[in-house]
Amino acid sequence: xxxxxxLHANIxxxxxxxxxxxxxxxxxxxxxxxxxGSGKSTLSAVLTGNPAYEVTRGxxxxxxxxxxxxxxxxxxxxxxxxxxxxxxxIPGVSMVNFMRTAVNEQRKYRGLEPLSATDFxxxxxxxxxxxxxxxxxxxxxxxxxxxxGEKKRNEIFQMAMLEPRLSILDETDSGLDIDAxxxxxxxxxxxxxxxNATIVITHYQRLLDYIAPDFVHVLxxxxxxxxxxxxxxxxxxxxxYDWIKKELGEI
Amino acid sequence: MKQDNPNEILNDVTANDYKYGFVTDIETDIxxxxxxxxxxxxxxxxxGEPEWLLQFRLRAYDYWKTLEMPRWAHLTIPDIDYQAISYxxxxxxxxxxxxxxxxxxxxxxxxxxxxxxLEEQMKLSGIAVDAVMDSVSVRTTFRExxxxxxxxxxxxxxxxxxxxxxxxRYLGSVVSYRDNFFAALNSAxxxxxxxxYIPKGVRCPMELSTYFRINAANTGQFERxxxxxxxDSYVSYLEGCTAPMRDENQLHAAIVEIVVHDRxxxxxxxxxxxxxxxxxGKGGIYNFVTKRGMCKGDHSKLSWTxxxxxxxxxxxxxxxxxxGDHSVGEFYSVAVTNNYQQxxxxxxxxxxxxxxxxxxxxxxxxxxxxxxxYRGLVKVLPGxxxxxxxTQCDSLLLSSDCGAHTFPYMDIQNDSAIVEHxxxxxxxxxxxxxxxxxxxxxxxDAVGLIVNGYAKEVMNKLPMEFAVEAQKLLQISLxxxxx
Ligand SMILES: Nc1ncnc2c1ncn2[C@@H]1O[C@H](COP(=O)(O)OP(=O)(O)OP(=O)(O)O)[C@@H](O)[C@H]1O
Ligand SMILES: [Mg+2]
Numbered sequence: 001x002x003x004x005x006x007l008h009a010n011i012x013x014x015x016x017x018x019x020x021x022x023x024x025x026x027x028x029x030x031x032x033x034x035x036x037g038s039g040k041s042t043l044s045a046v047l048t049g050n051p052a053y054e055v056t057r058g059x060x061x062x063x064x065x066x067x068x069x070x071x072x073x074x075x076x077x078x079x080x081x082x083x084x085x086x087x088x089x090i091p092g093v094s095m096v097n098f099m100r101t102a103v104n105e106q107r108k109y110r111g112l113e114p115l116s117a118t119d120f121x122x123x124x125x126x127x128x129x130x131x132x133x134x135x136x137x138x139x140x141x142x143x144x145x146x147x148x149g150e151k152k153r154n155e156i157f158q159m160a161m162l163e164p165r166l167s168i169l170d171e172t173d174s175g176l177d178i179d180a181x182x183x184x185x186x187x188x189x190x191x192x193x194x195x196n197a198t199i200v201i202t203h204y205q206r207l208l209d210y211i212a213p214d215f216v217h218v219l220x221x222x223x224x225x226x227x228x229x230x231x232x233x234x235x236x237x238x239x240x241y242d243w244i245k246k247e248l249g250e251i
Numbered sequence: 252m253k254q255d256n257p258n259e260i261l262n263d264v265t266a267n268d269y270k271y272g273f274v275t276d277i278e279t280d281i282x283x284x285x286x287x288x289x290x291x292x293x294x295x296x297x298x299g300e301p302e303w304l305l306q307f308r309l310r311a312y313d314y315w316k317t318l319e320m321p322r323w324a325h326l327t328i329p330d331i332d333y334q335a336i337s338y339x340x341x342x343x344x345x346x347x348x349x350x351x352x353x354x355x356x357x358x359x360x361x362x363x364x365x366x367x368x369l370e371e372q373m374k375l376s377g378i379a380v381d382a383v384m385d386s387v388s389v390r391t392t393f394r395e396x397x398x399x400x401x402x403x404x405x406x407x408x409x410x411x412x413x414x415x416x417x418x419x420r421y422l423g424s425v426v427s428y429r430d431n432f433f434a435a436l437n438s439a440x441x442x443x444x445x446x447x448y449i450p451k452g453v454r455c456p457m458e459l460s461t462y463f464r465i466n467a468a469n470t471g472q473f474e475r476x477x478x479x480x481x482x483d484s485y486v487s488y489l490e491g492c493t494a495p496m497r498d499e500n501q502l503h504a505a506i507v508e509i510v511v512h513d514r515x516x517x518x519x520x521x522x523x524x525x526x527x528x529x530x531x532g533k534g535g536i537y538n539f540v541t542k543r544g545m546c547k548g549d550h551s552k553l554s555w556t557x558x559x560x561x562x563x564x565x566x567x568x569x570x571x572x573x574x575g576d577h578s579v580g581e582f583y584s585v586a587v588t589n590n591y592q593q594x595x596x597x598x599x600x601x602x603x604x605x606x607x608x609x610x611x612x613x614x615x616x617x618x619x620x621x622x623x624x625y626r627g628l629v630k631v632l633p634g635x636x637x638x639x640x641x642t643q644c645d646s647l648l649l650s651s652d653c654g655a656h657t658f659p660y661m662d663i664q665n666d667s668a669i670v671e672h673x674x675x676x677x678x679x680x681x682x683x684x685x686x687x688x689x690x691x692x693x694x695x696d697a698v699g700l701i702v703n704g705y706a707k708e709v710m711n712k713l714p715m716e717f718a719v720e721a722q723k724l725l726q727i728s729l730x731x732x733x734x
Contacts (some may be wrong), residue, residue, distance in 0.1 A: 048689050052681070072688035081689075088686040092704025101700060102690040109691070141704065142686075158690060 001026055001197060002067075002166055007058035009046045015056070016042045018222035024166065027194045031208055031233055032201045034219035035241050040201045041085050043219070044168045048082045049075050062166070076102075077109035079165030083155035083172045085201075090142035095154075098142045099124065099161055106162060127160040131187040148175030156187050163191070168199045173207040185210030205237040218244055282339045288312065291439055294339050298408055298442075301415065311428035311438030318432045324566055324595035325624040325656055329500070331537070336471045336502060338440040397455070402486075403448040404459050407475055410446035417448055421479055425508040425545045425572070433504040433539040433566075437473045441506070444474035449484035449515070458714055460489040471502040478508070480515035482548065487518040489717055500528075500563060505540045513548030513575065518556070520713050521569075522721050525561035527728070532591025532620075535563025542569035546578035546604075554581040555598065556712040558721045560728040563592060568626065570599035573607035573635075580609040585706040587728050588621030588653070597627035597658075602638035602668070611642040614706045618649035618729055624656040631668040638668040646676040647705055649698065649729065699726030 002024040009017040016039045024030055032040055046053050047060065049072035060067040062078060070078065090098065103123070104114040115123065128138055131153050143151050152172050159167055169188065173181055188211055192198065200211055208216075208230065216232040217224045218241070226232065226244055245251045282293060291312055295305040320331070397404050403414060410418050428438035445461040461476065480486055490507075503525060511517050519542075528535025538561070544553040555569040571580025582598035600609035609629065617623040623646070631638045646655035657674055679701060687697030703710065703722050713721055 050685050052685075071693075072685065073691050073693045076689055076691035084686070084689075088680075088682045090683050090686070090701060090704055092707035093700050098687075098690070098692075098700065101692050101696060102687075105691040105693065105696070162690065 001063055003061040004047075005059050005061075007043075007046065007060060008056045009042060010054045010056055011042065011052060016053075016222055017046060019058070020219075020222075020224060022217065022224060024197050024199065026165075026197055028215065029192075029198045029200060029211060029213045031213035031216045032199060032219055032224075033203065033216065033233065033236055038219045039222045040219050041170055042222075044082050044085075044170050044199075044201065047075075047168065048072060048080060073105065074109070076162070076164075077106050079163075079196075081159050081162055081164030081167045083152070083159060083167065083169040085170040085174070087143050087146075087151040087155055089144045089146075091144050093142050095138050095140060095142055096121075096124065099158065102158070103161060123161065127157060130160045130190055131156045132183050133157045149177060149180050152176055153180060153184055156184050160187065160191055165196050166199070167191075167196070168201065170201045171203070172200075173202055173204065181206065182210065205233050208233050220244065220248070281337050284337045285334045286312075286336070286338060286440065290338060294440060294442065297339065298411075300411060303419065304411060307422070307428070308439050311435050312440075314429055315432065315435035315439055318435060320432050321566075324626070325622065325658070326564055326566060326593045326595050328537070328564060328566075331500075331502060333436075338471060338473065339442055397457075400453050400456070401450040402453060402455055403446065405446055407441075407444040407446050407477065410477070414446070414448070417479065418446065418477070421477055421508065421510055423508075425510060425543050426506050426541050430541060434506055434541045437475065437504050437506045437541070440471075441473045441475045444476045444505070446476075447478040447486065447488065449480045449486045451481045452483045453481075454484065455486040458487050458489055460491065471504065473503075474505050476505070476507040478517060478519070478544075479510045480512060480517045480551075482513040482515060484512075484515045485517075487714055488520070489714060490519070490521045491524070491717075500535055500537055502537050503539070503562075505542075507540070507542040507569070509544030509553060511544060511546045511548060511551040511553050511575075511578075514550045515548060516552040516554075517544065518554045518714075519544070519569070520717055521555075521557040521559075522713075522717055522724065523557065523559045523561050523565070524724055526563075527561050527592050528563040528590065530590050532563070535592070536561065538562035538565045538567060540567045542567065543572065543599075544570070544580075545572045546575050546580060546607075548578070549575040549604070550577045551575045552579040552581075554579075554583070554712070556583045556709065557585070557596075558706075558709070558713065558717075558724065559584070559586040559594060559596060560724050562594070565592075565594040565596055567596045568598055570601070571609060572601045572603065573609065573638075574603045575607075576604040577606045578604055579607070582609075582611045582613070582627075583709040583712045584613045584625075585616065585709045585725070586613070586623055586625075587616045587702075587725060588618065588623040589728055590619040590621060592619075592621045594622070595624045595626055597625045599628040599630070600640060602629075602631040602635040602640070605634070605636040606638075607635055608639045609641075611640070611644070612708055613642075613644045614709055615644075615646040615655055616649065616702055616706070616725075616729070617646070617653035617655050620650075620652045622654045622656070624658060626658040626660075628660040628662065629670055630662040631665050631670070633664045635665050636667050638665060638670075640668070640670045642670075642672045644672070644674040645705075646674075647702065648676070648678045649702075695730050696726070698729055702726070702729060 004020050004022040007017055007020040034040055046055060055068055100120050107114060133153055137150055152175050176184055213230055216228055218226040225248060291308050295308060426434050428435050447459055449455050509517055525536035525538055546553050553571050559565055573580050580600050586594045586596050588594050598611055611627055613625045615623045615625055625644050629640045644657055648655055655676055659672055661670060663670060683701050684694055684697045703725055710718055710721060
């Protein structure tokens with residue numbers, strides 16, 4: 001479904017991604033790990049079309065389409081979802097209004113009629129249960145005054161609402177308490193199917209204990225320097241990144 | 252055309268002319284261009300007015316001739332040839348249904364997006380409507396029903412005939428014809444408008460609404476609204492306005508006067524959507540309006556809420572004179588300017604009575620190459636013990652070519668006053684837009700959402716029936732403003 005080839009990207013003229021190659025197929029879970037500042041969030045921003053980033057080289061194919069040629073909203077409509085590392089607050093805009101707009105835009109793109117208010121609220125209720133999101137949060141302004149953990153839970157709630165084909169979860173585990181981690185990861189698992197795929201960006205094995213990856217990649221200085229199976233994550237947990245740097249001849 | 256069928260009436264008022272940009276093709280009775288004593292006598296005669304009102308007009312005209320157009324606002328106002336305007340236009344026939352096909356396609360597209368119309372909302376809630384087309388009040392609805400309670404809601408001309416004592420007593424008592432250039436002009440040539448009287452102890456059971464429409468070309472609209480709330484009464488009043496798209500500018504110089512007696516409360520809401528001109532700044536309404544309320548009685552309250560999205564130029568400062576002890580004045584405003592629109596708007600809170608309180612919340616939103624100024628005066632007179640004012644004044648910029656300005660004036664003559672002023676200016680947040688985009692919401696809709704969220708504090712003050720419409724208007728008036 002997703003094929004990234006030799007992807008290079010800049011922010012403010014500074015090159016952050018220096019040639020990424022990655023292929024994701026339906027049903028797979030890929031974990032991306034790597035030290036702070038290695039470019040993980042940059043990769044998710046570039047894939048979702050954040051205009052602050054400039055792609056200088058390479059291509060990304062998503063279900064046969066040139067992803068980079070699509071507007072950010074159409075990437076979303078095509079089924080690409082990002083759970084933000086730092087979800088944004090939008091004061092005065094209710095979650096209900098926000099999600100209703102989002103869901104109906106997606107339906108419009110797919111040639112469907114907008115959902116009626118009743119059907120929409122029913123859908124909200126159903127999806128809230130998947131991540132046990134408090135009704136009080138759902139009736140507040142988008143992320144405004146939400147705690148760190150509440151924001152992350154709210155991201156996965158939105159993912160449930162939009163039913164993406166490919167989800168990128170950027171450090172969704174950070175900020176979640178132990179119980180919340182279990183619930184939110186459980187929610188992600190419930191949403192998993194043969195048809196969709198997940199890219200999990202994380203620093204810790206604890207999330208991967210719940211969301212079992214098929215592949216683990218190490219992103220370092222804008223490149224994927226090592227890929228492997230689930231055991232690679234366990235090894236990183238134990239040994240850190242120095243041995244990889246050594247392999248690269250840096251230390 | 253039954254007076255008691257609100258649906259039909261609303262359809263009349265709106266299906267015909269609410270789709271904003273087009274011209275209703277009806278026979279109109281227009282007097283020749285120009286302004287002179289003769290013209291004023293002519294208007295007065297046409298309306299069959301009593302001598303005292305003619306004299307009022309002539310005094311105002313004599314005074315107006317001595318005045319110059321005010322230039323102190325942060326506005327670039329082209330010279331206006333007051334002799335090139337017709338001061339009276341009235342539809343000769345009743346308004347006939349009009350096909351939407353004749354509407355400019357771009358405009359149609361725009362208003363298709365409006366979805367639920369204000370009218371549908373009104374139908375649901377049964378609001379009493381007075382529709383003023385060009386200079387003449389077309390129809391006032393629900394009159395009989397209101398009359399049972401002693402509430403008077405009629406056109407200004409009818410009020411002059413039927414309630415001359417009330418009109419005589421209050422006309423010009425809050426906004427004197429000597430107040431300013433446009434007030435003098437209006438006092439000389441005003442043609443119609445609405446009159447409201449709420450008797451002692453009556454809570455008006457429905458929203459009263461006046462719907463203003465300029466239709467004829469080369470005419471000005473000079474309406475007057477007079478609202479009197481007697482002791483212990485309450486009324487919520489809504490005002491809406493639209494005009495066709497025309498290449499030339501048209502002048503709208505209205506006066507709104509409100510008198511609030513002991514313990515009475517008046518809520519006045521405006522959704523101002525006069526034609527703003529095209530993307531290049533051609534055409535549009537010059538909206539030069541004097542609105543003022545007098546909180547005459549103790550414990551009286553006046554609340555202005557305005558959502559301003561229209562007009563090429565807006566010059567407007569709905570104000571409160573807090574004369575009664577413990578009286579309360581409020582001003583909640585959202586002013587949106589896009590393309591080449593200019594707005595200089597704000598309020599005056601004049602504290603005269605003891606323990607008077609005022610609140611000002613202004614949200615300016617500027618896009619394109621527009622100029623948007625807040626201008627407000629908080630004045631505390633020596634006798635106003637313990638006056639309180641809180642002012643919050645925020646500006647949101649959607650482009651780098653627009654201007655946002657704040658001119659807060661304070662004149663505090665009593666040491667016990669507590670006056671607080673907060674102001675912020677910010678650019679629209681790119682991260683918020685991208686967050687919306689990522690959820691599938693295109694930038695224009697994202698801006699609409701974000702701006703509505705920004706203005707929520709004010710939008711919440713609007714009556715429900717207006718809020719939906721106003722939200723959509725905010726969104727539409729900002730289309731094409733980001734990117
Ligand atoms: N606006 C910017 N200007 C310059 N450099 C930037 C800008 N934004 C990000 N960077 C840099 O890009 C690099 C990659 O950042 P990115 O957020 O992708 O890292 P990350 O791998 O997600 O890190 P973390 O694990 O801490 O979340 C960092 O060195 C960061 O400082
Ligand atoms: Mg990151």
